[in-house]
Amino acid sequence: MFKLEAKNLDLYYGSKQALKNISMGIKPNTVTAFIGPSGCGKSTLLRCFNRMNDLIDNVRIEGEVLIDGRDIYHSRINLDDHRKKIGMVFQKPNPFPKSIFENVAYGLRINGVKHKKFIVETVERSLRQAALWDEVKDNLNKSALALSGGQQQRLCIARALAVEPSVVLMDEPASALDPISTSKIEELVHALKSKYTIVIVTHNMQQAARISDKTAFFYIGELIEYDDTSKIFTNPSHEKTQNYVTGRFG
Numbered sequence: 001m002f003k004l005e006a007k008n009l010d011l012y013y014g015s016k017q018a019l020k021n022i023s024m025g026i027k028p029n030t031v032t033a034f035i036g037p038s039g040c041g042k043s044t045l046l047r048c049f050n051r052m053n054d055l056i057d058n059v060r061i062e063g064e065v066l067i068d069g070r071d072i073y074h075s076r077i078n079l080d081d082h083r084k085k086i087g088m089v090f091q092k093p094n095p096f097p098k099s100i101f102e103n104v105a106y107g108l109r110i111n112g113v114k115h116k117k118f119i120v121e122t123v124e125r126s127l128r129q130a131a132l133w134d135e136v137k138d139n140l141n142k143s144a145l146a147l148s149g150g151q152q153q154r155l156c157i158a159r160a161l162a163v164e165p166s167v168v169l170m171d172e173p174a175s176a177l178d179p180i181s182t183s184k185i186e187e188l189v190h191a192l193k194s195k196y197t198i199v200i201v202t203h204n205m206q207q208a209a210r211i212s213d214k215t216a217f218f219y220i221g222e223l224i225e226y227d228d229t230s231k232i233f234t235n236p237s238h239e240k241t242q243n244y245v246t247g248r249f250g
């Protein structure tokens with residue numbers, strides 16, 4: 001079964017159609033890259049998977065979005081429980097103005113977890129998974145805002161992992177980072193896929209080629225091609241994909 005699936009999905013912002021009849025299935029424990037020129041709908045589709053578009057006025061959605069086989073727009077789901085399954089990491093690191101420890105513990109606390117030992121263990125596990133533990137273990141009470149941009153982004157990943165999601169959505173998570181931090185995030189994505197299903201929006205073709213198993217190429221709201229990453233980058237079926245991955249437009 002697919003972990004995430006879109007079936008004949010259309011999305012409108014007011015009268016403007018941003019997604020056109022998207023159908024795709026994403027298998028568990030894979031990394032999928034969404035690529036395509038600016039404005040083609042990558043972030044919009046990513047946001048459909050955790051119903052973040054619900055927060056935007058005037059959005060209309062037709063078709064289905066399924067997670068673990070359940071339609072998240074039409075079946076009766078508990079939205080809070082659903083969102084717990086889906087971690088999200090944004091382009092700009094957005095730690096809270098709290099300590100490193102409290103940033104990672106945040107999701108547990110709002111879920112009502114009180115068991116101190118469990119919280120301490122979860123914070124350590126999440127920071128280790130996000131490859132940040134060694135850098136911060138002696139300063140857990142320091143403000144998260146004092147970390148570097150790359151460390152802040154790994155902290156945001158740790159924060160997302162602490163509530164044990166099964167899916168992690170990443171919207172250009174490394175685009176604001178230097179090359180060393182970027183390669184740490186890429187290594188991390190690779191390591192995390194044994195436990196999570198990861199979808200990553202990226203403008204960086206080399207990054208998509210390096211870290212993803214599958215790549216989806218979008219163009220003006222349409223899914224043009226979705227296939228193994230090696231095929232998309234070496235022998236795509238569509239001319240538009242070929243032009244985009246070789247840098248001829250975009």
Ligand SMILES: Nc1ncnc2c1ncn2[C@@H]1O[C@H](COP(=O)(O)OP(=O)(O)OP(=O)(O)O)[C@@H](O)[C@H]1O
Binds near residue numbers: 037041056
């Ligand atoms: N909140 C919104 N209200 C109205 N239109 C929007 C909104 N968000 C996105 N759009 C429009 O929907 C289309 C798809 O936008 P989206 O951000 O999903 O594209 P994208 O491929 O992620 O772009 P980028 O690579 O620049 O981030 C664009 O035409 C955009 O202007």
